[in-house]
Amino acid sequence: MEGDDVVMAAEESTEADIDGLKIRLKEMEDEAAALREMQAKVEKEMGSIQDPAAAATSQANREEVDSRSIFVGNVDYSCTPEEVQQHFQSCGTVNRVTIRSDKYGQPKGYAYVEFLEAEAVQEALLLNESELHGRQLKVTAKRTNIPGMKPYRPRRSNPFMQPRDPFMAPYYFAPYGYGKVPRLRMATRYSPYY
Incomplete structure (x- = not known):
């Protein structure tokens, strides 16, 4: 059982x-x-x-939003988006305030303010060099980034990479410091008697 x-x-x-x-x-x-x-x-x-058609409308939409936005530089690090919004409230209806921050969450010192109407941008530009938290703000119209177009930055020339004599070949290795001549070393062999 x-x-x-x-x-x-x-x-x-x-x-x-x-x-x-x-x-x-x-x-x-x-x-x-x-x-x-x-x-x-x-x-x-x-x-x-x-889709190319959608990308074109997306670019047009981005340009339209950027035409209603401003760049605000020299923003105090302790400033909140609400304080920036209060500062620019007299220009027009503020749609969004974005304070950029680095990867650690610390503010970078600039912000973008998007208005509801495009006429508010001209009013906001008049607030250039106004003070917020004891710092003079730098207010400019926001520019639209064009994808794939980076500003050209020529490389700095290294004096050691340029031939000093037309018959001398340039050095193809990095020097050991600025103004130093590269050291040429002999191949060493093992000798137990030294």
Whole structure:
């Protein structure tokens, strides 16, 4: 009799484990379906961005937003977006204030202010050199970045890379410091008697 009870208890626990696994499998399938749905949605959005017509409208939208925005330099590091918004509230309705920060979360010292109407930008430019937290603000119209267009910065020339004599070849290795002549070393051989 006891053996039958043990077998029945083992069968019941096995059935309970199987039921639990079926429930977990169903939850995982539902979660996978939701993830596939989200992935399809993201791919659809990314595909529409890569579409040239959509990219052109996106660029036009960005230019329109930038025409309603200003750049504010020399912003105090302890300044909050609400204080910047209060400072420029007299110019027009402020839509958004963005204070840029570095990767550690520290403010970089400049901000962007987006207005609801484009006429407010001209009013905000009049607040150039006004004071906020004891610092003079530098207010300019925000420029639109053109993708792929970086400003040209010529490289600094290294005096050691230029031939001093037209018949002498330039050095093709970095010198050991500014103004030093590169050291030429002889190949050393092992000698136990030195």
